[in-house]
Amino acid sequence: MKKLINATDDILAESLRGFAAAHADIVELSEEPRFVMRKGGAVKGKVALISGGGSGHEPLHTGFVGKGMLDAACPGQIFTSPTPDQMIAAAQAVDGGAGVLWIVKNYSGDVMNFEMVSEFHDGNSATVLTNDDVAVESSTHSQGRRGVAATVIVEKIVGAAAEQGADLAACKALGDRVNSASGTMGVALTSCIVPAAGKPTFDLGEGEIEMGVGIHGEPGRRREALKPADAIVGEFVETILADLKPASGEEVLVLVNGMGGTPLMELYLVYDAVARQCAEHGLKIERSLVGNYCTSLEMQGCSVTITKLDDEMKSLWDAPVRTAALNWGNG
Amino acid sequence: MKKLINATDDILAESLRGFAAAHADIVELSEEPRFVMRKGGAVKGKVALISGGGSGHEPLHTGFVGKGMLDAACPGQIFTSPTPDQMIAAAQAVDGGAGVLWIVKNYSGDVMNFEMVSEFHDGNSATVLTNDDVAVESSTHSQGRRGVAATVIVEKIVGAAAEQGADLAACKALGDRVNSASGTMGVALTSCIVPAAGKPTFDLGEGEIEMGVGIHGEPGRRREALKPADAIVGEFVETILADLKPASGEEVLVLVNGMGGTPLMELYLVYDAVARQCAEHGLKIERSLVGNYCTSLEMQGCSVTITKLDDEMKSLWDAPVRTAALNWGNG
Amino acid sequence: MTSDVLIARLIDLIGDRIEAHASELTELDQAIGDGDHGDNMRRGFKAVSGEKEALANMPFGEALKKAGMTLVMNVGGASGPLYGSAFMAMGKSAEAMPGSRVEAARLLEAGIEAVKSRGKSDVGAKTMLDALVPVLKSIEAGADIAAVRKAADAAVEATKPMLATKGRAAFLGERSIGHIDPGARSSALIVHAVCDALEEK
């Protein structure tokens, strides 16, 4: 295992300290229990958006804390859901009296830990569960689908609505709507290495890829021979559109998300392929985002997310945001 | 070689098309000759900043084209300086009558190609040559030092000055000043793979790192055993400070730059180490940037740049910028 | 053995066994999960070990509840709330050390019920329940300590051909078949440690 680290046990603490120091104008860090919150804490009268999940997906979620997006993020150990004490402390710090919206990716660990919060903490709250990964056919399991990169889009759009004063019920409804309007599929060219494990989660041969991979190095649909970007994107787009069933001429947002180890040059090449194929399907890409947003440590690969847009979602996407990882519209 | 690509010969064209499509609100692409320019082209009366260099360092330079930074960027083939026709066409497209400032990284190929431009094209122009890499002791060669990540800082600061109306001589002087105030050193944990070569440029053993590596997979100071982030950063900081000789209490900007394949989590951990060590040296980090800005394809590793700041540089750093890769201060 | 001695021995023995098998658990989790189960368990039981003194001086039920809470607040992931809820539920179900086979079975049953309701799952989904429930059955059937151990090990092996329908492995569908469930294995490790403690009596 080759990483820019000191001791395995200190990775998370040191990385969060570096993050908080580099973005001291945007966030504040609580080390114990561990959470990152918007600088200044609770905003009176505003619904507080709190997300969290295992670490190793940076900038998700800490990089999305700030004005117009999350009020707090609770980072768990690498690939491990955070614990209820973190969520409770974060809620106490950022609840501005209008309630808390939890944004949770659909993994049993995450779901159970967030569920436990309500057993220890009361307060007005609701939960949006993201489950945008279309790779795994839902019929073959009872766990539902995984929440992956569309979580970024949910956090951005609902974050803007909360900033504009939407109440808890409206935020919850909007979050569910964005999630349902989104589909994602990913591919891995290489495995990630969980530091505590010290070796790759899986072994891919020189000519192999894992189609439909998750963001924890979980296996996906199938392992197959490396194929051209156009063919990979072809399968992504077909699978996502079969799920989303957009109308022809429908407006969409496209997120090409790097898994952490793939350079921008390749991500833009993938975006080019997605754009060509969306055009063939008669879809209009109205908004786009290309970069590393929901990663899986140093894994090489990418995911593509397509979200059907309506006018409200478009205007909320464009609304000002000021976080470490997304920053636009600020005077 | 595992990359998200179609044919090797099409990588650059497809990636640039994807880039231009994803950022159509910021840039325009000329495919033949190849350059990316600020949307709308020449700004009358403003010094035009043009940079360029081999591709594979994304977002450098195309990702820095836009208001407050570059007017145009000329991407060469991967790791290969662009050709004079690209530079000439870009200059014709963006020269607003106040002259062109070329920003060139110090590599013989880049220098020679940019030099040739003046033999084919006349017009008022000046060149800033960046050579911030302190890894290679300058006495052992006559090529001077390489230009690496500080180029980003030069482009940002001079870009802001040009946007505010500085003339060509002032832009040139400022660029030289920022370059001289900057030092960079990098490390590779893995090699990059040039697509046309199809295999890694160098082989590093499982426990080896290349200290002082460049951004083309060129070997650096020496190969050695993997060591903790603190020790790597220690050598970086010592070497850079020996070169910059900052006063105690001096204000600095720190750029922790990923080489393309290293996740943000590790880059922030490196930033934490840099911050601790700068504090020990009595330096005040006034500004910082952490992320993938001057990369080397999928190479794992990072570089650290320290720039001594004065008040003018600080205010120009903070000035609005609107590019694909850096975006702040815009209403 | 008095309750305080038993609690202290349980903490030591479970902690040692988890520590010794942490990489094995992680490897199992790498195959059908995300490769953190060993580290999760180790972190959790290290935190419990850190409270050994305090726990040993509590009534048995209280100690279990407190240990469960410690697991919940330190482990995270799926195993944190599951083992945490199990220990908390066991602590609630019995004030004192179980004095008989029947009481021991009741205790374990309470833990199992908590896992089922927390995980919205049951046997056959290729989870820790597929180790815990067979162990409970063997206790109820009157097995001696050696037989309980055997039952645990056999149950772990039996998760191999199962298709996962709960937890992270469920995302693999058919590809989850042929691998041992890491949570079943960690449950068996805990069962073994408990057996060791009881033998010391």
Add this chain to the structure above:
Amino acid sequence: MTSDVLIARLIDLIGDRIEAHASELTELDQAIGDGDHGDNMRRGFKAVSGEKEALANMPFGEALKKAGMTLVMNVGGASGPLYGSAFMAMGKSAEAMPGSRVEAARLLEAGIEAVKSRGKSDVGAKTMLDALVPVLKSIEAGADIAAVRKAADAAVEATKPMLATKGRAAFLGERSIGHIDPGARSSALIVHAVCDALEEK
């Protein structure tokens, strides 16, 4: 051979040789450079091949100038301006096909001078000059075609122990020693191709 035939043959022979040795050039460049020299040379001479018809119908000197410009506008990197400047300078130095050994030497010398001034370099810096200059010397010394070829190959080998002080390899310092310079090798390939063409005469 008439000028048009020679030009066409040179284009074909150089192009073939570069194509056949592209990976070798890249491998040499991976060791002490950035691994693109093979691809650079191939791209450049492919572009020249694309203009074969037009070039063959030009006066010899014009064709060299045009070919040089094509290299400059298609190669990039260090080798683009260097080989491009060399060809342009050779084209400027001679209007017609060299008719004698002395004229041939003058032509090559013009190219070498252009490389020196474009690259601000000279022999001994471990560059293409360390292949080209020995070749010029052998021509001036009256070597036959076989001997010129040998001189080129020996010169390439002789770059191995050199310490690079120009080009990308210079950043390596001592670590550049022990490797052949890729540009010296590509220069030798071109020299070989020219020798082949002349032998066909």
